[in-house]
Amino acid sequence: MPEKRKRPPTFQHHPANRAKKLKQTWVQNAKLKQKWRTEKRRIGKETEPEIEEDDMKQAVEVRRNAAPSPTPPPTKKTYLPPKTPVQQQERSSLRDRARDAYSRSSLHTYKSDPSGKRQRGGNTGRGQPDMKKRMSVLLETIKRDFS
Structure with missing residues (x-):
């Protein structure tokens, strides 16, 4: 099933001229990221040597026998209130x-948003x-x- 293409954000919470510029820069960044991804994929295909079936079976066995790699700690920093x-x-x-x-x-x-998404309007300070x-x-x- 093909994925839906991500549409650029409208930036409705900004003035019209600012929203237009932000949208243009978003589109440019998206195009640049897509070019980078395709280039990376192309390089990955070129450098990847063809693996024979015997080598493939050995590689799978080695992965199964290897110790599971430890998961890296989460990089997201959130503020937690002091516990009483x-x-x-x-x-x-x-x-x-x-x-x-x-x-x-x-x-x-502090933001009590577990998903990390920020809402419109910024911080009102109240x-x-x-x-x-x-x-x-x-x-x-x-x-x-x-x-």
């Missing part, structure tokens, strides 16, 4: 935790509510009311 000790959370009452979860001091400015705190308070109230 569990004992401190247990000591504070539910009312205090609720007050803390909904206060302005619990707003965070911060986002810490949903982990809010959900834990909600869970505690449900546990208290229904148990």
Whole structure:
């Protein structure tokens, strides 16, 4: 099944003239990357010697017997908020935790986007509510009311 061709982004969140320039540079980069990929593929085919069946079987056996290569550590750097000790959370009452979860001091400015995609508009600087705190308070109230 042939893959759909990736269309260039429209950059609608930018002014029209800026969006046009960004789109043009994106297209130029895409063309350059495609040329590089085809050149790399062409070079790879030229330098790859033909392998006989016996050699192929031996290579497969060697790969099976070899120790699995260790996976490299992830290169993506994400900001993790400082963790609070569990004992401190247990000591504070539910009312205090609720007050803390909904206060302005619990707003965070780091991106809580696990996939790494950034949304339009950039950073507004106001911060986002810490949903982990809010959900834990909600869970505690449900546990208290229904148990």
